[in-house]
Amino acid sequence: MKQELIDCHERIKEYIHHTPIMESGHIEHFLGNDLYFKCENFQRAGAFKMRGATNAILQLSDEQRSKGVITHSSGNFAQALALAAKKLNVKCYIVMPHDAPYVKRNAVLMYGGEIVECAPTMESRERVCNHMIEETGATFIHASNDINVILGQGTSAKELLESQPDLDVIIVSVGGGGLLAGTILAAQNFGKPGIEVYGGEPLEADDAYRSVESGVIQCNSSTNTIADGLRTQLGDVTFPIIKEGVKQIIRVRENEIVSSMRVIWERMKIIVEPSSAVALAVLIKERPLFEGKKVGIILSGGNVDLDNLPFDN
Amino acid sequence: MKQELIDCHERIKEYIHHTPIMESGHIEHFLGNDLYFKCENFQRAGAFKMRGATNAILQLSDEQRSKGVITHSSGNFAQALALAAKKLNVKCYIVMPHDAPYVKRNAVLMYGGEIVECAPTMESRERVCNHMIEETGATFIHASNDINVILGQGTSAKELLESQPDLDVIIVSVGGGGLLAGTILAAQNFGKPGIEVYGGEPLEADDAYRSVESGVIQCNSSTNTIADGLRTQLGDVTFPIIKEGVKQIIRVRENEIVSSMRVIWERMKIIVEPSSAVALAVLIKERPLFEGKKVGIILSGGNVDLDNLPFDN
Numbered sequence: 001m002k003q004e005l006i007d008c009h010e011r012i013k014e015y016i017h018h019t020p021i022m023e024s025g026h027i028e029h030f031l032g033n034d035l036y037f038k039c040e041n042f043q044r045a046g047a048f049k050m051r052g053a054t055n056a057i058l059q060l061s062d063e064q065r066s067k068g069v070i071t072h073s074s075g076n077f078a079q080a081l082a083l084a085a086k087k088l089n090v091k092c093y094i095v096m097p098h099d100a101p102y103v104k105r106n107a108v109l110m111y112g113g114e115i116v117e118c119a120p121t122m123e124s125r126e127r128v129c130n131h132m133i134e135e136t137g138a139t140f141i142h143a144s145n146d147i148n149v150i151l152g153q154g155t156s157a158k159e160l161l162e163s164q165p166d167l168d169v170i171i172v173s174v175g176g177g178g179l180l181a182g183t184i185l186a187a188q189n190f191g192k193p194g195i196e197v198y199g200g201e202p203l204e205a206d207d208a209y210r211s212v213e214s215g216v217i218q219c220n221s222s223t224n225t226i227a228d229g230l231r232t233q234l235g236d237v238t239f240p241i242i243k244e245g246v247k248q249i250i251r252v253r254e255n256e257i258v259s260s261m262r263v264i265w266e267r268m269k270i271i272v273e274p275s276s277a278v279a280l281a282v283l284i285k286e287r288p289l290f291e292g293k294k295v296g297i298i299l300s301g302g303n304v305d306l307d308n309l310p311f312d313n
Numbered sequence: 314m315k316q317e318l319i320d321c322h323e324r325i326k327e328y329i330h331h332t333p334i335m336e337s338g339h340i341e342h343f344l345g346n347d348l349y350f351k352c353e354n355f356q357r358a359g360a361f362k363m364r365g366a367t368n369a370i371l372q373l374s375d376e377q378r379s380k381g382v383i384t385h386s387s388g389n390f391a392q393a394l395a396l397a398a399k400k401l402n403v404k405c406y407i408v409m410p411h412d413a414p415y416v417k418r419n420a421v422l423m424y425g426g427e428i429v430e431c432a433p434t435m436e437s438r439e440r441v442c443n444h445m446i447e448e449t450g451a452t453f454i455h456a457s458n459d460i461n462v463i464l465g466q467g468t469s470a471k472e473l474l475e476s477q478p479d480l481d482v483i484i485v486s487v488g489g490g491g492l493l494a495g496t497i498l499a500a501q502n503f504g505k506p507g508i509e510v511y512g513g514e515p516l517e518a519d520d521a522y523r524s525v526e527s528g529v530i531q532c533n534s535s536t537n538t539i540a541d542g543l544r545t546q547l548g549d550v551t552f553p554i555i556k557e558g559v560k561q562i563i564r565v566r567e568n569e570i571v572s573s574m575r576v577i578w579e580r581m582k583i584i585v586e587p588s589s590a591v592a593l594a595v596l597i598k599e600r601p602l603f604e605g606k607k608v609g610i611i612l613s614g615g616n617v618d619l620d621n622l623p624f625d626n
Contacts, residue, residue, distance in 0.1 A: 302582035
């Protein structure tokens with residue numbers, strides 16, 4: 001996959017930000033690790049998703065592009081696909097429950113995406129989506145379970161490793177698994193021998209942990225987590241890559257997510273969403289595992305609703 | 314003052330962060346300006362104050378340093394002086410009202426400062442401070458009205474101009490005036506001919522505006538502003554520099570401060586305190602003044618209490 005990652009990075013380069021890598025003396029001092037944060041919260045549309053969305057659209061034929069792209073999401077991938085499509089002059093449809101929060105709708109509209117409403121059920125979402133595909137010929141792009149999306153997400157770890165080639169460990173959060181799978185591919189091809197990739201997951205939506213443990217893709221029966229980007233599940237493209245390549249998936253509690261988010265806000269003065277904080281929560285929770293190691297953390301995104309922050313208590 | 318600024322910068326370099334300069338496509342697009350944000354919120358101790366505090370201590374004799382430094386402040390300068398003193402192995406006393414918020418006390422303690430309590434009145438503050446000076450021989454360092462502090466604060470604009478030498482305008486917020494005076498000195502010596510420096514001030518604590526208008530230092534009878542770093546007043550060292558060098562001081566309302574702070578948080582994904590947001594609020598409020606100009610904004614600091622944010626409404 002080395003050449004595929006190089007080609008992908010070359011392809012998307014002009015449409016994405018080469019995000020900065022930050023360090024924090026405070027957090028390093030507290031944890032005793034040499035620590036590098038890859039700041040995808042500064043990525044266009046506020047999350048790493050812009051990388052995969054851009055790559056997926058760029059891999060379509062002219063014929064396909066002329067008919068547009070479609071996805072169902074009310075999160076960061078919806079915004080990213082809308083913005084990537086806008087930049088590439090491609091029509092973009094986003095299927096979204098009619099009760100989706102105003103801020104999420106608005107973000108998609110701001111980027112020029114067309115919202116197609118559905119009922120807030122899986123069945124309605126898929127029916128509306130399929131109907132739109134029949135009607136418009138738009139190409140469906142999955143938020144994570146698509147090799148072109150995975151390769152795009154992997155370019156974040158590729159950039160991190162180009163700057164810090166001797167990392168011992170990279171920790172990323174896992175929802176649909178696109179970022180984790182992409183990071184594994186990047187680590188295998190650009191990391192030093194023996195580099196380990198860990199996934200961080202909310203205990204409240206631990207399908208990836210259970211999938212890796214059991215060897216079979218598991219579902220979440222509930223997803224009661226503040227890390228709203230991590231409520232999705234692995235798929236048949238992400239799972240094999242993760243199962244083979246992940247060192248371990250570590251689960252963290254809601255209060256651990258919030259307090260790690262608070263540490264990042266207070267000490268690093270940057271805004272990250274709860275999903276981003278999961279990776280640092282893993283490092284704080286399982287400190288002995290990472291002792292003496294040089295660690296990279298990918299901060300996945302920074303889209304939060306400032307009117308609904310989890311700190312007030 | 315050119316050589317003094319160069320010497321100062323050289324002197325403090327190893328103790329401070331060379332802070333990054335950020336851009337925001339969103340905000341630029343909205344305002345139509347070429348815009349550069351100097352991120353002192355990423356400075357050590359979370360604000361530009363670390364620059365001046367470090368320079369002031371470094372200018373003391375060994376004899377003076379051995380007896381320590383003292384200031385009265387419950388804000389960013391207290392933290393900065395405590396941290397600068399710690400790094401230079403100098404004892405630091407901070408006179409603070411006994412009812413100062415826990416977070417502010419804690420920040421000083423974390424940096425190894427010794428808190429000396431006083432009653433929450435100007436008279437008590439000065440009495441306690443003078444008593445401590447008599448007892449310990451510590452050197453008093455003023456948060457703004459001190460040429461060594463001013464020179465230190467000016468190194469932020471110096472760094473900004475070294476990266477963007479053709480700025481037409483720099484906007485900074487004004488409280489005690491150390492940052493504004495330092496920025497004026499830096500602009501005069503490192504900016505292009507005709508570069509203009511604007512001060513931004515809360516309407517609720519507009520002593521600098523009234524001082525410049527009247528030609529005489531004015532006081533604030535009340536300081537009911539969310540920009541808690543800007544409640545202080547000009548002094549006899551800062552005022553002459555500001556009076557002579559500032560293009561204009563522009564006052565902004567509380568709601569303008571909060572909404573400009575929100576824009577920075579949401580669009581740039583960085584945490585700035587209300588005082589920082591005042592500079593952008595000026596640009597938004599007086600857009601025609603800055604039309605077609607290349608503008609630098611110094612984001613002064615990022616110390617906020619996450620339990621008391623102004624957004625919830």
